[in-house]
Amino acid sequence: MSGRRWHFLLQLAPLAAVALLWEALSTAGIVPENRLPPPTRVLGGLADLVSRGLPPGSHLFGHCIASLRRVLGGVAAALAAGIPLGLMMGWSGRLRSLVNPFVEILRPIPPLAWVPIAILWLGIGDSSAVFIIFLGAFFPILLNTVAGVLSIERGLVEAAVILGASKRDLFLKVLAPGALPAIITGVRIAVGVGWMTVVAAEFTGVKSGYGLGYMIMTARDIQRADQIVAGMFVIGLIGFGMDALIRAAERRLLRWR
């Protein structure tokens, strides 16, 4: 077996061991099934989520797509607002001093605290969920962009000015690429926060009837612990997948480091 494959399997070993232990404890009756269903039951619940769907008729795939769409929408909005503002704030100390007080007050408010206001303003459709994700994703992206610009060597900016760069050239060809490593870190954080938030945001109800949080809430309503855990597992898996994708993109984009 090749070295890499062996290494990969080795990483899975602890997970497999925990799963076996969990199954054993459950079979022995030490952990009651209604508190924590064993892996076999969870897999059964997962199969139900895929085949029959929960609520019946709404299949797992549809829930995943709905939640992903909300997260990507919120993160995209955060990128569109956060990167330009971050670049400008990184460039201008005056703008930084002007905007910072607002940032420092709004940033500590957990996105979920905005749920009642979001529903009041935007209703129970996709827009309120996207708004909440946006709030969670915006600040990491903004702050990391600012930090990224501030970390650029002053000499680089001067060299560009001397070679004839206009303001626009500076922003597009020096500040943006220079801040990119920090921005990507911000995106990783933003996607992570956004994914955690979307599930909880969907607990309050979604108009389309699709969403992983909505699905788990339904499993909770009908007290199917196996499906609750299966849903949680799917959420964790997707979150991991998104992060892995971003890290791969980072490696490609930042090959020059």
Place this chain on the structure above:
Amino acid sequence: MDLRVEGVEKRFHGAAAGADRVILGGVSFAAPAGGIVCVLGPSGCGKTTLLRIIAGLESPDRGNVAIGDRVVRGPMREIGYITQEPTLLPWRTVLGNVEFGLELAGIPPEKRRETARRYLDLVELAGFDSYHPKQISGGMKQKVALARSLAVEPRVLLMDEPFAALDAQTRNALQEVLLHVLACTRTTVVFVTHNVDEAVFLGDIVVCMTAQPTRVGTSVEVTVPRPRDRTGPELNALRKELLVFLAEQRQKSRPGTMAGGTEAE
């Protein structure tokens, strides 16, 4: 004379009243078109400040700098600038860096690639197009910086101790490369250094600075034809003369000696 520096003064504003320190106390010199003027001076005499003023990055408190018949009021494309630390854009390749100025000038891709390759060739870096700055040595980075600055064909090129961070062999090699490239262009060069050997090897004129408040102390023309023998008698004589001058300046800037103390403005 292509570049004229006239009575440039600059003071450093201290926090307390009356704590202003005069860095440049009226510097004046001129550079002939296509010539190399080496500015030699003790450390801390404000050579970098002077160069930044000529580049238009800072403005003088008094006096001015003129190129041809235009006064320098801010950074101009006609003035190139190379610092001691090469300021290459790390995310661009070697070729991408050299193309940078041409890109900013709106030159179309084919033409600028061709021009960039030509200059890379001149600095003896042909074939390193797709390397990133991380992958090349300090000496090679300065070559790229040189190619990048020259690719936009500036009228004047300012160089602030560009080879000071390199080892002696690399430094000598880069001096030769510089001379080689300049032979193909009409660029006027102002080369700041604290290294006497370098100054007499490279310069057509060597301008020596005094201690603070800095003025031009003495100016020497080096008429030795190129290629110059580094250890030859002509350069040795010049070297001696300049070293003596520099030693005097060092004494002047030491407080507590008879010759020390700041001269009042």
Place this chain on the structure above:
Amino acid sequence: MKISVVLLSLSLVLLGAAAPAAAAGEKLRLGYLRSDLHHLAAWVGIEKGFFRDEGLDVETAGIFNAGAEEMSAFASKSIDVGYLGMAPSVTGVANRAASVKAEALANAEGSAIVVRADSPLHQVKDLAGKTVAIPGFASVQDFLLRRALEAAGLEAGAVKIIVVKPPEMITALEASQIDAFIAWEPHASKAVTKGVGRVLLPSSQIWKGHPCCVVAFEGSVAHDRPAVVQSFLKAHARATAFILANTDEAVRIGVQYTGMDEKTVRMALGNITYRSELERAPVREYASYLGRLGYIKETDPDAILRDYIDPAGLVKDARP
């Protein structure tokens, strides 16, 4: 002699102190749902001291937002007795989430389909193609809605059913995000008194006399302390009778526990039937509906009933 008098008095005092302690009653931890007017009997029992009269020391151990939450409390044995919906309790027992025994009814009916006050919808048939909100899947309201749709000749797919938490239903209706909702009192009456909604159909007209909330005991309590169960049910029956005979006082207690205004509570009370007799047949019907719709895995309703209803506890005509 003085010493013996002192000693005697002392022992009498101690006995006296001990006696009330014995009579202080059996401890029971109670749970109910927040602002759910269906559970009025519990509040009456507490306020009027009916539980105390039966020798019970009832402590409110949990006020929950949903029946499923209350079932979790049963599962972790944090409460001994609870008022909660028949729906979540049957579902939980069928899905083996907890062991509870339903011993009595808390109320029947008391839900309604509500539309916007100015909407053109007047019959259930008009709901075709519209969005209707329910408080949760597998709830009684879910069942009632589907039954109403069936009766009107509509397929379940003809209406878009989504889940919205009852406190948010009125706002969603007002903002036209949903076209109708079905919820338990007092939310239906609240929509009316706020001027936002109009009752399309009360649940009594969808399924006459349908059970809604029950009084349930945690499995081991029902098994080990039958005398306590009986005492509680007696007090519960007394509270239920009290509500029927003393409307004003019942309204006052309802206002106190829900925090809603008197007008809403009075209107809501008019829609709820308070009764303590629990019948098998309707529960059986509900259990088979759960299986049919795929909410539970167990498809034999009688098996579920065996686990759920405690025949010894069925209180018939329990009025003091």
